[in-house]
Amino acid sequence: MNHRDIDVQKKNITLQSLWSSAMAKNSAVAIWRCPNGDKTFFLADLSGSPTKGRLDLQTTDSGFVISPFMNPEGNETLFLKPDILASTDEKLKWKMENGESSRHGDTETHYHLNKRPDTEISGEKTHFIQMVENGIKAIEDGEFDKVVSARTYDEPLPDNFDIIDQFNRLEKAYPDAFVSLVSIPGRGTWMGATPELLIESSNEHFRTVSVAGTQPFPLDKHVSDAAWNQKEIEEQAMVSRYIIEQFKTIRLREFVETGPRSVRAGNMIHLKTEFNVDLMEVHFPELGTVMLNLLHPTSAVCGMPKFSALRFITAYEHLNREFYSGYLGPVNMDGNTRLYVNLRCMQILRKRAVLYAGAGITHDSIPEKEWEETALKCQTLLDVMNGDLATEKTE
Numbered sequence: 001m002n003h004r005d006i007d008v009q010k011k012n013i014t015l016q017s018l019w020s021s022a023m024a025k026n027s028a029v030a031i032w033r034c035p036n037g038d039k040t041f042f043l044a045d046l047s048g049s050p051t052k053g054r055l056d057l058q059t060t061d062s063g064f065v066i067s068p069f070m071n072p073e074g075n076e077t078l079f080l081k082p083d084i085l086a087s088t089d090e091k092l093k094w095k096m097e098n099g100e101s102s103r104h105g106d107t108e109t110h111y112h113l114n115k116r117p118d119t120e121i122s123g124e125k126t127h128f129i130q131m132v133e134n135g136i137k138a139i140e141d142g143e144f145d146k147v148v149s150a151r152t153y154d155e156p157l158p159d160n161f162d163i164i165d166q167f168n169r170l171e172k173a174y175p176d177a178f179v180s181l182v183s184i185p186g187r188g189t190w191m192g193a194t195p196e197l198l199i200e201s202s203n204e205h206f207r208t209v210s211v212a213g214t215q216p217f218p219l220d221k222h223v224s225d226a227a228w229n230q231k232e233i234e235e236q237a238m239v240s241r242y243i244i245e246q247f248k249t250i251r252l253r254e255f256v257e258t259g260p261r262s263v264r265a266g267n268m269i270h271l272k273t274e275f276n277v278d279l280m281e282v283h284f285p286e287l288g289t290v291m292l293n294l295l296h297p298t299s300a301v302c303g304m305p306k307f308s309a310l311r312f313i314t315a316y317e318h319l320n321r322e323f324y325s326g327y328l329g330p331v332n333m334d335g336n337t338r339l340y341v342n343l344r345c346m347q348i349l350r351k352r353a354v355l356y357a358g359a360g361i362t363h364d365s366i367p368e369k370e371w372e373e374t375a376l377k378c379q380t381l382l383d384v385m386n387g388d389l390a391t392e393k394t395e
Contacts, residue, residue, distance in 0.1 A: 013094040013101050016109070016164050018042050018086055021101070023110045023183075028080050030064040032180040032330065033171055034338055040171065041330070042094070044084040048185045051079045057201055057288045057337050065339070066182055066190075066328040069301070069321040074293055078184065079331075109163045113350055114188025120354075122319035123152045125371060131316045132370050135361040138312055146238050147303035147312050149370070150319060150358035153378045155385060157351055166385065167191060173384045174266055178340040180328060190323050192345025193380070195265035198295060198327045201288030201337045206277040208291065210239035211263075212300050212360060213271040214373050223262040226269055231364035236260055236271040238362075242299040243275055250290060254282045265344070266380040288337060292327075301325035301341060301358065322347070324356035344380055355381055 015031070019042075022029045028045040043064050054074040055065060067077040084099035121127050128151045135147045167181045170193050177193035200207040213232030217223070240260070247255055259273035279287060302325075303309025324347075329339040346355040357374035359365075 013086065013096065015040075015042060015094060015168075018044070018084070018094065018101065019109060019164055022084070023112075026185055027083075028078075028112075028184040030066070030080050030180065030182045030328075031167060032064070032178065034330075035176050035178055038090070040088045041333075042084070042086040043080055043082045044099070045080040046083040047081070050081075050184060052076060053079070055079070055289065055292065055331070057292070057331065058286055060331055062330075062332040064182075064329070065331050066184075066323055066342075067296070067326045068323050069297055069325040071296070071326065078187070080184075109165075111163055111189040111348060112183045112185050112187070114186070114347065116347070116349060116354060120152055120319065122150070122317065123154060127151075127318070128371055128374070129367045132359075132361055132365060132367040134316055135312065136363065136365055136367075139361070139363045144308040144312065145304055145362070146235065146299060147309040147361050148299075148301050148325075148358045149313070149361055150317060150321060150325065150356060151374055152319065153355040153357065153375075155346075155353045155355060155382060157348075157353060163189070163191070163348060169384050169387075170381075174380075176263075177265065177344070178329065178338075180340075180342075182323075182328065188322075189348040190342070190345055191348060192342060193266075193384075194340045194343040194345065195263070195270065196300065196341040196343055198298070198329075198339045198341050199288055199292050199337070200339075202279075202335050203285065204278070204280055206279055206287045206291065208243060208275050208295065210236060210243055210260075210273045210275075210298075210300065211270050212236040212239045214268055214359075214377070216267060216376055217264065217269040219267065223264050223269055226262040228262075228271065231362060232271065234364070235360045235362055236273070238304060239298065239300045240273045242304055243295070246291060246294040247275075249294060250287075252277070252282065252284070252287070254278070267383070268376060268380065292339065296327055297325060298341065300360070301343070303360075321356065325358065344377060346381055353385070 022044040026048045030043045033040040055077050064080040085097040131149050171179045174193040179193045181191045183189040196211045197209045213236045256276045260271040263272045326342050327339045331337045346353045355378045357377035359370040359373045
C-alpha cells in the first residue's frame with residue numbers, strides 16, 4: 001500500500017468501519033459522547049479481555065471503564081485500554097488519535113452476545129407490584145428509609161436492526177445525556193443514554209450530582225413550569241443527604257452545593273442538585289477515587305441505608321442487574337475523568353433488547369405509580385428504537 005492509499009483510507013474512516021473491524025478482531029469496544037459534547041469517541045481494546053480490578057484515578061492510565069451494580073470492593077471494574085482511539089472533528093468526520101484504522105472484516109454490524117433466560121420474572125407486573133409493597137412494609141418496619149426496585153422490559157429487535165444506526169439515533173435524540181455503546185466478549189453489548197453523573201474529577205476540581213424524582217413532562221413546556229409533590233422532593237433530598245454524609249465521613253466541608261432544580265431527560269424531568277469541590281483549595285488530589293468508592297452504588301439506584309437496601313434488593317428483585325445501575329465512562333482522558341451511572345440502558349441480544357428501569361420506593365410510594373414510572377423510563381429508549389427522533393430540549 002502506498003502513501004496515497006493510506007491517506008484515502010484515513011479520509012474514509014466511518015464509525016461503521018471502525019466497529020466492523022473491531023468485532024472481526026474480537027475486541028472490546030466503547031463508543032461514547034459526553035453530555036452536550038462536540039466529539040464522539042471510539043475506543044477498542046484489542047486484547048478482547050479488559051483488565052479487572054479496583055480503580056485508582058491517580059495511577060490508572062487513560063481509557064474507558066465499566067463497572068457492574070454489584071461491586072462492593074470495586075474489584076469487578078473493567079478497564080478498556082485505548083489500543084485504537086478515534087474521535088470526530090469539528091466537521092463530524094472520524095479521525096484516528098491512536099492505533100491504525102483497518103478495512104478488515106465485513107460491513108455487517110456484529111456485536112458480542114451474552115446469554116439470558118428467554119423470560120424473566122423481573123419483567124412481570126405482578127412481581128414488581130409485590131416487590132414495591134414489600135419495600136413499603138420494610139420501610140414502615142424501620143429496615144431502611146428508601147429502596148430502589150428495578151425490573152426489565154423485553155423489546156423484539158427488527159430483522160434489519162443495525163446497532164450503529166441505533167447508537168446514532170440515540171445520540172441525536174438525547175444531546176444532554178451521556179450516550180454510550182459498549183461491547184465486551186463474554187459480557188455482552190450494552191447501550192444507553194443516562195442523565196446522571198456519578199463523578200467528574202481532574203487535578204483541579206471534583207463534581208458530583210444527586211438526581212432523583214421523576215415525572216413525565218411535555219417537550220413543548222419549559223422545565224421552570226414544573227411542580228413537584230412531597231414524595232419526589234423527599235426522594236431527591238435523600239440522595240443529596242447521602243452525598244453530604246459521604247463528605248462528612250472524610251471530614252470534607254469545603255464544597256459548594258447548588259440546587260435542587262428541574263432538569264430534562266427526554267420526555268421526563270428530574271430534580272438535580274450539584275456539588276463542586278476545588279481540589280487546589282482543599283489539597284485532596286485523591287478525592288475522586290475516595291468518593292467513587294464511597295458513593296457507588298448511590299442511594300439513587302440502591303437506597304439508604306445502603307447495605308440494608310442491598311439486602312432487600314438481593315432477596316426480592318430476582319434480577320441480575322449486571323451493568324445496569326453500575327457506572328461507566330472515560331478515565332484520565334485529556335486530564336479528566338467522567339463517570340456516569342448506567343441508567344436508561346439496554347442489553348442487546350440476538351433477537352431482543354432487554355431494557356432496565358427502576359423506581360425509588362419510600363413510605364409515600366404507590367405501587368401502581370411506581371410501575372408507571374418504570375414504564376415511562378423504558379419509553380425514553382423505545383421512542384428512539386421505534387423511530388421517534390424528537391430532539392431533547394435543553395434545560
